[in-house]
Every structure is written in C-alpha cells, then in structure tokens.
Amino acid sequence: MRSIIQILLVASLSLLSAFSSYAAEKISGAEVINNNCARCHNARAVHEFSIPEWKVIMPHMREKAHLTGKETQAVLEFLELTSQRAPLAKKVASEKMIAPDGKQLFVQFGCQGCHSLKGDGGTVGPALDETIKNKGIGFFIKKLQNPQFNNSSSPMPKMPLNEQQIKAIAQYIKS
Numbered sequence: 001m002r003s004i005i006q007i008l009l010v011a012s013l014s015l016l017s018a019f020s021s022y023a024a025e026k027i028s029g030a031e032v033i034n035n036n037c038a039r040c041h042n043a044r045a046v047h048e049f050s051i052p053e054w055k056v057i058m059p060h061m062r063e064k065a066h067l068t069g070k071e072t073q074a075v076l077e078f079l080e081l082t083s084q085r086a087p088l089a090k091k092v093a094s095e096k097m098i099a100p101d102g103k104q105l106f107v108q109f110g111c112q113g114c115h116s117l118k119g120d121g122g123t124v125g126p127a128l129d130e131t132i133k134n135k136g137i138g139f140f141i142k143k144l145q146n147p148q149f150n151n152s153s154s155p156m157p158k159m160p161l162n163e164q165q166i167k168a169i170a171q172y173i174k175s
Contacts, residue, residue, distance in 0.1 A: 026074075027070050027071055027074040028074060028078070028107075028110045028112070028113050029074040029075040029076070029077055029078025029079065029081075029110055029113070030078050030109075030110025030111070030112070030113020030114055030122070031110065031112065031113040031122060032067065032071045032074055032075050032078075032113070033075060033078070033113060033114070033124070034113045034114050034122035034123065034124045035122070036065045036067060036071070037061065037065065037075075038122075038123075038124050040065075046078075046079050046082050046083070046155070046157040047082075047083070047157060047158070051076075051079060051080055051083055054076060054079050055076065058072050058075060058076055059072070078110055078113075081109065081110075081159075081160070082109075082157035082158070082159055082160070083157075084160040099164075099168060100164060100165045100168040101168065101172075102168035102169045102170070102171050102172025102173070103172045105161070105165055105168055105169050105172075106169055106172055106173070109159050109161070111128070111169070114155075114156070115127065115128045116128070116129075117129060117173060124155065125155075125156060128173050129173075131173070132170055132173060132174050133174075137170055140166075140170050140173075141163070141166050141167070141170065143156075144159060144161060144166045144169070145158075145163075145166070146158065
C-alpha cells in the first residue's frame with residue numbers, strides 16, 4: 001500500500017512539473033501574429049497603429065481569434081519592443097566589448113515568428129536561409145535598419161537594433 005502511494009505521489013509530482021514547465025514557456029508575440037493574425041489580415045506594419053491604439057485593438061482581436069491572455073500579452077510586448085528606438089551603441093574600449101549573441105537576438109526579437117530558418121519558423125516573411133548569400137550582407141543590414149527601403153508596403157517592423165547587433169544576427173543566419 002505504501003509503495004502505491006509513493007508511486008502515485010511521484011507520478012503526480014512529475015505531471016505537475018511537466019505542466020509548470022509548459023506554463024512557464026515563453027510565448028513569442030511574433031509567432032502569435034504569424035499563426036493567428038496573418039490568417040485573416042494581410043500582413044501589416046506594426047507601426048500602422050500606436051501602442052495605445054494596439055491596446056484597444058488587441059482585446060477585440062483576442063476575442064475574435066480566441067487568443068489566450070498570455071498570447072495577447074505576448075503580442076503587445078512584441079509590438080512595444082518593436083516600437084522602441086534603436087539603442088545607442090555603448091562607447092566602450094574595443095577590448096572590453098562583448099559581442100552580442102546573434103541567436104539570442106534572433107529569438108529575443110521574434111524573427112522566427114515571421115521568417116523561417118532551416119525550415120523552422122513563420123511564413124509571413126521570406127525564409128532567411130539564402131537571403132545573405134543571394135542579396136548580400138549590405139542588403140540585410142539595410143533591411144533591418146529600414147525595413148521598407150525596397151518595399152514600402154513591407155509589414156516588417158523596424159527593430160531597435162544597433163549595427164553590431166544586426167551583424168551578429170547576420171552571422172547567426174549565415175552559420
């Protein structure tokens with residue numbers, strides 16, 4: 001009897017642990033946009049509306065798209081993130097500068113929400129696997145600095161990235 005109770009207790013704790021790690025999983029606002037919003041709406045530039053306007057729009061879209069509260073919050077966080085100005089590069093001696101992690105930036109800014117890389121990610125934007133090879137690093141840097149430079153109707157937001165961070169993302173994509 002005691003061993004059955006111990007087995008049930010261990011099984012219950014395992015399930016609880018699995019559910020709590022699932023609940024703690026970070027939701028990407030860009031992925032929510034790609035997987036939900038883009039189904040009904042043509043891809044739109046996030047700067048089409050201000051943050052206060054998005055905060056009015058999102059509860060309505062939550063109801064219509066059956067988004068969870070966490071998904072709605074993730075979208076709002078993504079919209080707020082992409083509405084920030086690019087951070088100024090810190091003036092630090094070159095030997096003390098820490099190179100940014102391109103993969104971490106790629107995930108942090110939700111690039112995979114709209115773009116695929118190695119077959120994984122969204123479909124709102126183009127796959128990035130061959131972009132730098134086919135269009136060059138200059139095109140890639142310019143696209144992140146001014147997403148509408150070659151297509152005025154591009155829905156890609158201007159990310160608050162400095163040139164060093166953009167180059168780190170480019171390096172990650174090329175590898």
